[in-house]
Amino acid sequence: MALIRTPRRQVEAGSRLRFAGTAAALLLAATVAGCGGQSVSLPGEQSGAAPGGDSIEKALAEAPTAAPNLIPAGTTMAKIKEKGALTVGGTETAALFSLRDPMTGKLSGFDATLSQLLAKYIIGKPETKLVQVTAQTRELLLQNQTVDAVFATYTITPARAEKISFAGPYYSSGTSLLVKKDRSDIKQVTDLAGKSVATQSNSTAATTLTKLVPNAKVLLLSSNDECVQAVRQGRAEAYAIDEAILVGNVARNPELKVVGNPFTTEPYGIGLPPGDAQFKAFVNDWLRSIFASGLWERVWKLTVGTAVEGAAPTPPQPGSVAGS
Structure with missing residues (x-):
């Protein structure tokens, strides 16, 4: 199964996201x-x-x-x-x-x-x-x-x-991370230690974050749009959810970016x-x-x-x- 990677990154099947820069x-x-x-x-x-x-x-x-x-x-x-x-x-x-x-x-x-x-x-x-x-x-x-x-x-x-x-x-x-485009300190899930990260309540990402970065400050919100807004407004430093969803968010919010490789399979x-x-x-x-x-x-x-x-x-x- 091919997993979408971040913009300009190759996917498993040899593809590349193309919306950035077009x-x-x-x-x-x-x-x-x-x-x-x-x-x-x-x-x-x-x-x-x-x-x-x-x-x-x-x-x-x-x-x-x-x-x-x-x-x-x-x-x-x-x-x-x-x-x-x-x-x-x-x-x-x-x-x-x-x-x-x-x-x-x-x-x-x-x-x-x-x-x-x-x-x-x-x-x-x-x-x-x-x-x-x-x-x-x-x-x-x-x-x-x-x-x-x-x-x-x-x-x-x-x-x-x-x-x-x-x-x-x-x-x-697979679960990945969304951050503001000008951030360089968050590249992978372990970088979330001590940082605020939004995700949707009852999502698999919420459980994953608790296991992988127990000292992250997890902000549970009801919807994808609320999580995106939390990052845009600075209330959360990152948003963790399925990368397929995050790619769509970047297309609608060009001031954001997806970072790192997926760290789960969904x-x-x-x-x-x-x-x-x-x-x-x-x-x-x-x-x-x-x-x-x-x-x-x-x-x-x-x-x-x-x-x-x-x-x-x-x-x-x-x-x-x-x-x-």
């Missing part, structure tokens, strides 16, 4: 500065188009729909199909993964598009309804079935799998309500199908791949990590 990034930085940090789409995300002529719209149009025999009456899939939309727990502020365009209201990004593909597979159209979640609310909303699935850079762990079910993994990232899963083995098997089979057909790779190139040069990583196998 004309598109300069334009993006100017746009962000002009709108006071308001969420905007990354290069290529506004229209969902790629230089080769592919687009999110084309990928969705060509995506498969499940055969009727795969959706028996009375199953979760049948209930979703009957209501006409997949209720997705997610976010609208995560660049590269799930970001709402303030002009069109549309969601773009890797997680957002995958959820639309699953909706089309079940319903016949990419119809989703977003319910915003945080690291603290994801399990509860799945347990009470407020949402059908959670697509939210959601790391699979055995502890979480005791509360809900996971399909996947479908991607892998396999992302699709959160599902607990105890529904049939729905989990259905979603895992769907994941295997989009891996095999190349659809997953197309979506990656149109979203995360707009910030990473080179070939898409090899997707992980569903059920390959503890808790999946």
Whole structure:
């Protein structure tokens, strides 16, 4: 599995982040500065188009729909199909993964598009309804079935799998650090000793920081945006979370940078309500199908791949990590 590295650093698959220093990034930085940090789409995300002529719209149009025999009456899939939309727990502020365009209201990004593909597979159209979640609310909303699935850079762990079910993994990232661009004293996790570091409550990063740098001053906040603002405002000297999320933050906040190499492995899963083995098997089979057909790779190139040069990583196998 390829892990995204920091800007100008090679990834495992031989790719390099390309948004820093490009004309598109300069334009993006100017746009962000002009709108006071308001969420905007990354290069290529506004229209969902790629230089080769592919687009999110084309990928969705060509995506498969499940055969009727795969959706028996009375199953979760049948209930979703009957209501006409997949209720997705997610976010609208995560660049590269799930970001709402303030002009069109549309969601773009890797997680957002995958959820639309699953909706089309079940319903016949990419119809989703977003319910915003945080690291603290994801399990509860799945347990009470407020949402059908959670697509939210959601790391699979055995502890979480005791509360809900996971399909996947479908991607892998790793915890890294976000700091102000003019800082040079923080380059790796051990440099956080005695320093203030923000992360999201109930995230895997919160536990990791306690283990690796017990004397760091950890500031637990509710959301990604709050953690970014804490660094921008100087309330925290760093922000620790999945590097895939941090890369998107840098694209929206050019005064920040990602430093060091990831110091954990974070396999992302699709959160599902607990105890529904049939729905989990259905979603895992769907994941295997989009891996095999190349659809997953197309979506990656149109979203995360707009910030990473080179070939898409090899997707992980569903059920390959503890808790999946």
